[in-house]
Amino acid sequence: MTAVAGPATPYDVAVVGGGPAGLAAATTALAVGLRVVLVERATALGGQYWRQPAPSSGAGRLRFGELHDLHHGLDTFTRLCNRVLEGERAGRLRLLLRTQVWTAVRTEGLVVLSTAGTGAGASAGEVRARRVVIATGAHDVALPFPGWELPGVMTIGGLQALLKGSGVVAGQRVVLGGSGPFLLPVAVGLARRGATVLGVHEAASPQRWARHLPAVGRNPGRLAEGVAYAAELARYRIRVHPRSMIVQAEGADEVEAVTVQRLDARGHLVPHATRRISADTVGIGWGFAPVIDLAVTLGCAVAAGPDGRLVVTTDARQQTSVPEVLVAGETSGVGGAALALAEGELAGYAARDGLAGPLTPTPAAGPGSLRRRSTVGRRRDAQRAFASALHAVHPVPAAWSQALTGPTLLCRCEEVPVSAVRAVIARGVDGARPVRQLTRVGMGWCQGRTCEAACALLVAEAAGPSAAPPPPFERLVAQPVSLGLLAALDDRHDDDPPADEPFLDDVGRV
Amino acid sequence: MTSSFDFDGRPVRYRPGQTVGAALVADGTRSWSRSGRTRRPMGLFCGIGVCFECLLTVDGVPDVRACLAPAHEAVAVHSQDGPPSRHPSHPSPTADELAEGAP
Ligand SMILES: Cc1cc2nc3c(=O)[nH]c(=O)nc-3n(C[C@H](O)[C@H](O)[C@H](O)COP(=O)(O)OP(=O)(O)OC[C@H]3O[C@@H](n4cnc5c(N)ncnc54)[C@H](O)[C@@H]3O)c2cc1C
Ligand code: FES
Numbered sequence: 001m002t003a004v005a006g007p008a009t010p011y012d013v014a015v016v017g018g019g020p021a022g023l024a025a026a027t028t029a030l031a032v033g034l035r036v037v038l039v040e041r042a043t044a045l046g047g048q049y050w051r052q053p054a055p056s057s058g059a060g061r062l063r064f065g066e067l068h069d070l071h072h073g074l075d076t077f078t079r080l081c082n083r084v085l086e087g088e089r090a091g092r093l094r095l096l097l098r099t100q101v102w103t104a105v106r107t108e109g110l111v112v113l114s115t116a117g118t119g120a121g122a123s124a125g126e127v128r129a130r131r132v133v134i135a136t137g138a139h140d141v142a143l144p145f146p147g148w149e150l151p152g153v154m155t156i157g158g159l160q161a162l163l164k165g166s167g168v169v170a171g172q173r174v175v176l177g178g179s180g181p182f183l184l185p186v187a188v189g190l191a192r193r194g195a196t197v198l199g200v201h202e203a204a205s206p207q208r209w210a211r212h213l214p215a216v217g218r219n220p221g222r223l224a225e226g227v228a229y230a231a232e233l234a235r236y237r238i239r240v241h242p243r244s245m246i247v248q249a250e251g252a253d254e255v256e257a258v259t260v261q262r263l264d265a266r267g268h269l270v271p272h273a274t275r276r277i278s279a280d281t282v283g284i285g286w287g288f289a290p291v292i293d294l295a296v297t298l299g300c301a302v303a304a305g306p307d308g309r310l311v312v313t314t315d316a317r318q319q320t321s322v323p324e325v326l327v328a329g330e331t332s333g334v335g336g337a338a339l340a341l342a343e344g345e346l347a348g349y350a351a352r353d354g355l356a357g358p359l360t361p362t363p364a365a366g367p368g369s370l371r372r373r374s375t376v377g378r379r380r381d382a383q384r385a386f387a388s389a390l391h392a393v394h395p396v397p398a399a400w401s402q403a404l405t406g407p408t409l410l411c412r413c414e415e416v417p418v419s420a421v422r423a424v425i426a427r428g429v430d431g432a433r434p435v436r437q438l439t440r441v442g443m444g445w446c447q448g449r450t451c452e453a454a455c456a457l458l459v460a461e462a463a464g465p466s467a468a469p470p471p472p473f474e475r476l477v478a479q480p481v482s483l484g485l486l487a488a489l490d491d492r493h494d495d496d497p498p499a500d501e502p503f504l505d506d507v508g509r510v
Numbered sequence: 511m512t513s514s515f516d517f518d519g520r521p522v523r524y525r526p527g528q529t530v531g532a533a534l535v536a537d538g539t540r541s542w543s544r545s546g547r548t549r550r551p552m553g554l555f556c557g558i559g560v561c562f563e564c565l566l567t568v569d570g571v572p573d574v575r576a577c578l579a580p581a582h583e584a585v586a587v588h589s590q591d592g593p594p595s596r597h598p599s600h601p602s603p604t605a606d607e608l609a610e611g612a613p
Contacts, residue, residue: 041559043580048558053527054580058513062527118578139560151540151553158557161577166532167525170554253551254540412555413562415547445562450555 010110011037011094013351014129016101016294019047021329021340021347022135026093027083028348029133031367034355036093037127038084041100041118041479045084047137047329048157049337050077051164062167070164070189072225073337096127102479104132104294111298111324116481124481131324131351134295134312135344136478138288138330141309141453143178143396144410144418145403147249147258148284156186156285169193171281175258177201177246178285179394184229184240186283191236198277200233201244201260203267204394212389218382221338247274247403249282258282267397286396288334289453293478298325305333307391308460309453316377317350318343326350335387342380349373401461410458411451413444421455425462432456447475517542517587524581531557531564531576534587542566542576542589566590 015026018040026038043054050071053062068074087093101113113127140155147153154170156178162168174190175198176183187197209216216223233240241260247269248259262273287307295312296302301321305311311333318326328347329340349368365371404410406419416439424438432455435441441455442448448455514521517534524533531554534542541551543565555563557577564576567588579585 054529056526056580058526058583060513060525062525139558140556142556149550149552151551154554155556158554158577161557162532162535162554166528166536168528168532168536170535254553412545415545415550445565446560450561 010128010130011035012129012355013037013131013133013348014039014111014113014127015133015135016113017047017135017137017329017331018042018045018097019135019137019329019340020049020337021137021331021344022047022133023077023080023084024341024344025133025135025326025328025347025351026344027080027087028345028367029351030083030087030093032349032352034348034352036087037096037129038093039096039099039101039113039115039127041098043098045081045095045097046077047340048161049340050074051161053165053167067164067167069192076341099125100479101127101294102477102481104298104478106298106322106324109324116479131326131354132298133318133344133347133351134325134327134331135329135340135347136291136294136331138290138334139449141286141289142284142450143286143400143454143457144408144451145247145249145284145400146405146408147251147255149409149412150249150251150255151253152251152255152280153249153282153284156183156283157288159281159283160186160189163189163193167193169195170283171279172196173198173279174281174283175199175201175246175260175277175279176283176285177203177244177258177260178283178287179203179396180285180287181226181229181390181394182285182287183283184226184233186285187238187240188229188232188236191232191238195281197236197238198279199244199260200238200240201246202240202242203245203263203397203399205242205265206393208393209389212393215382215385215389219386222386245269245397245399245403246282246284247399255280255282261399261403263397263399267395267399269399269402286400286453287391287394288330289449290330290332290334291478292331293475295320295325295327295331296475297478298322300325300327305391306388307334307395309334316346317353318347319350319354323354333384333387335383335390339380339383339387342376342383345376346373346380396457401458410454411439411441411444411448413446413450414440414442416441416451418458421458425458432459435459513581513583515581515583515585515587518589522587526581528581529577530566530568530574530579530581530585530587533581534576544590 012034013029013036015022015038029036046052052064098118099115103114111132115125117123140157142155174195187200243263247261249255250257257278259276262270290311301313302310303313312327314332326347328343404418408418410418420439514523522537541553543552552563555561559578565573568574
């Protein structure tokens with residue numbers, strides 16, 4: 001058996017991201033005989049979907065098992081983790097946890113990933129591979145409204161991350177708003193852990209699903225999930241208010257109340273149809289924005305996905321426009337964990353194709369057989385059809401910008417008000433990039449990750465419906481690194497993990 | 511349930527496996543930093559390391575994201591009065607300034 005490549009020999013495949021997509025890609029690549037390195041920023045595998053506490057010891061430590069009921073498909077997660085472990089033991093896979101890829105280049109047919117440890121004593125390194133699978137997931141889209149900067153207002157993904165990763169309920173009286181089915185598990189999770197969910201304000205109207213029944217029919221699992229959530233929402237007496245939106249949060253030093261308002265059939269605010277609710281916690285989510293930085297840096301073509309947000313363009317095998325680069329999961333379009341798993345598996349096979357030519361068809365239904373690939377391909381296509389329907393049912397309504405006031409902060413980092421951005425757009429500037437240069441929107445710590453969606457929507461609103469989507473904010477550095485670390489870079493090819501931690505400690509008990 | 515870390519001179523209890531940010535929220539602390547210009551209070555927003563609203567100082571290292579840092583017995587955590595490594599050298603223009611002419 002070949003040992004994992006040392007620093008001088010490139011790996012066959014580097015997988016960036018240890019969520020559902022990355023885990024599926026890495027374990028598939030292993031199964032078809034490739035040597036793999038899996039790089040994950042977090043302290044443990046799982047990504048957003050299977051997020052788990054940091055491995056730890058000590059009295060009263062948080063155990064993964066305690067959070068069991070907040071998760072789905074843990075048997076799949078355990079199976080994937082066990083395969084990673086086996087690969088490590090056999091010397092065919094290297095797992096770099098707490099390691100972030102902050103930039104990447106192509107050179108001489110290889111992809112060179114610049115990595116840095118996260119946390120104290122971070123060290124820089126390089127990982128070289130013949131193929132890379134980028135599976136860096138997504139982050140919440142939070143659109144601004146007056147008062148959204150108050151402590152106690154969080155993204156719904158953030159509320160979920162606190163629950164799944166730390167077992168912490170962010171507050172006791174919670175109002176959720178935005179659009180999309182992800183509002184439901186968050187409401188149920190919070191209620192299960194003792195919070196009172198005062199209402200879920202869903203901007204879309206569910207009747208729209210009637211137009212997308214074929215996509216639902218192809219995904220009975222999703223339908224069953226929806227029915228289960230409906231039952232549990234009823235049990236906790238949580239009301240879902242369709243065509244309703246959070247338009248304001250108020251409070252002195254943290255949120256104390258929110259105002260919600262009804263929307264008409266066209267997605268506009270209904271005048272005076274408001275209600276003020278006393279609450280200590282507000283969760284907002286308008287879907288997810290794919291994390292495409294590394295693919296953009298490597299030169300991969302991008303295009304607007306069905307929700308209008310930019311995704312990395314792929315062919316049916318998850319191959320991008322750059323031969324060495326594959327993408328999987330939310331990076332190639334937001335659509336949930338089942339889609340991410342299917343895409344990860346296909347990317348694993350495609351990595352092998354790129355290195356060894358198309359696989360010879362085998363009669364067996366083993367990994368990489370034509371039969372297996374077409375089964376997974378069909379699953380991926382069905383999930384993608386469902387995702388497209390979902391984006392059509394849950395668009396961002398026109399009302400989102402009607403709720404804005406001049407002083408509302410559009411960019412939280414640089415504290416740029418909506419009025420400043422509107423003033424620049426009114427002067428005839430078109431495109432998010434000049435708006436950025438003129439107002440410093442997106443130039444702060446988060447590099448526009450929080451305000452990019454709102455900025456693009458304001459520009460698009462002014463440009464009219466037929467205009468092309470604005471190009472993405474460019475970020476040379478996908479993850480922040482310290483200047484000290486950059487200064488200390490030398491040309492060693494050092495891929496040692498920054499620290500060794502037993503990541504499967506708790507999963508073993510699942 | 512005896513683990514705690516020091517936050518601005520007082521003990522904050524946590525369960526090993528939690529992040530510093532989660533432990534602070536569970537402790538009832540919502541904000542531990544202030545923004546650079548308007549000094550607005552900041553705490554957790556995205557919860558996953560994207561927004562940089564949750565910065566604090568851990569063991570003397572500033573600008574640590576509370577939502578990513580695992581809580582440890584040994585850490586000493588301090589709130590931050592604004593992100594010191596980013597005090598804006600180029601303040602954002604106001605709407606009035608922009609309306610009047612090129613910045
Ligand atoms: C905050 C949040 C919470 C969510 N919670 C749920 C939920 O509870 N249920 C649900 O159905 N869906 C949830 N989702 C939706 C979720 O994105 C998908 O369903 C699913 O997790 C997608 O899988 P993925 O593998 O594509 O991405 P992810 O699961 O997001 O995995 C991506 C991984 O890449 C890592 N990564 C990213 N960039 C780098 C880098 N530069 N270097 C190294 N590592 C990197 C991340 O740490 C992460 O582990 C959530 C999304 C978000 C943003
Ligand atoms: S809460 Fe967003 S970075 Fe920590």
